[in-house]
Amino acid sequence: MYTDYRTRPIVQIENMVKEFPTGDGVFRALDGVSLQVDQGEMVAIMGPSGSGKSTLMTLIGLLDTPTSGHYVLDGEDVGGLSRLEQARVRNRKLGFVFQNFNLLPRLTALQNVELPLVYGRVDGRRRRELARTALEAVGLGSKLDNLPNTLSGGQKQRVAIARALVHNPAIILADEPTGALDTRTGAEIMALFRELNREQGRTIIIVTHDPEIGRHMDRVIGLRDGRLAENILSEYYGVEVFERVEREHGLEPVPVPVRRRDAGEE
Ligand SMILES: Nc1ncnc2c1ncn2[C@@H]1O[C@H](COP(=O)(O)OP(=O)(O)OP(=O)(O)O)[C@@H](O)[C@H]1O
Numbered sequence: 001m002y003t004d005y006r007t008r009p010i011v012q013i014e015n016m017v018k019e020f021p022t023g024d025g026v027f028r029a030l031d032g033v034s035l036q037v038d039q040g041e042m043v044a045i046m047g048p049s050g051s052g053k054s055t056l057m058t059l060i061g062l063l064d065t066p067t068s069g070h071y072v073l074d075g076e077d078v079g080g081l082s083r084l085e086q087a088r089v090r091n092r093k094l095g096f097v098f099q100n101f102n103l104l105p106r107l108t109a110l111q112n113v114e115l116p117l118v119y120g121r122v123d124g125r126r127r128r129e130l131a132r133t134a135l136e137a138v139g140l141g142s143k144l145d146n147l148p149n150t151l152s153g154g155q156k157q158r159v160a161i162a163r164a165l166v167h168n169p170a171i172i173l174a175d176e177p178t179g180a181l182d183t184r185t186g187a188e189i190m191a192l193f194r195e196l197n198r199e200q201g202r203t204i205i206i207v208t209h210d211p212e213i214g215r216h217m218d219r220v221i222g223l224r225d226g227r228l229a230e231n232i233l234s235e236y237y238g239v240e241v242f243e244r245v246e247r248e249h250g251l252e253p254v255p256v257p258v259r260r261r262d263a264g265e266e
């Protein structure tokens, strides 16, 4: 059964600008982006390479500060916090998943998943218990003591997802989580994200280049040249869905006959 956890905005961003210094001035990677993500939503950020997707994710993830703009995370105005206070909010409320897993090679799966709790001052025994539960939730209960180099790519990404979940964050942020996986393993990882979203009500924001993934999200946030772009799936990736219908009824996206062209070909 589908449970609708979407009750309130959890990410509210207004007029976000991010500029990077360059040799002869600044480059504006984000040019006034405003968006909202509701609790329990599973959304994709999509758009051409260089459009600002990762930049936006690092700002949502409090890994960098914007040049200007407002950011309210889970009801708290986090833009005004010090870097240290932001780090605390980050450790408490956000879980990250990266394309290349970012596991520590000398730690076992269990120890990797325990890490976020080490910073959160949870005692050792409770830590292992929570880490084991998280690994079981991603289907890796039998690989607790494996080192990363003894795991497949899909299994490594499952460990990374368990690590992102273990401290019970409000939001999971994933930047191209299937980018280093084959199509089938990628689809399994996406099914896992969907399960976490449906069954635990997790809010999930995923950067992806894969229109097949985009098609199965609640909503797609399009970016082009640092600005929001409407209809990015149809206009850039050549895929169409009835986004409004699926959003209002919380249904699987309804694909209409797919007109595909190579992404990037305009
Ligand atoms: N630290 C930086 N210094 C200067 N320019 C940067 C910096 N980080 C990003 N940029 C520029 O900002 C723009 C957006 O970069 P970003 O990494 O957000 O793109 P992206 O949409 O994630 O692309 P991709 O799909 O290739 O990952 C790019 O033109 C990039 O060169």
Ligand SMILES: [Mg+2]
Binding pocket: 053, 054, 055
């Ligand atoms: Mg990127």
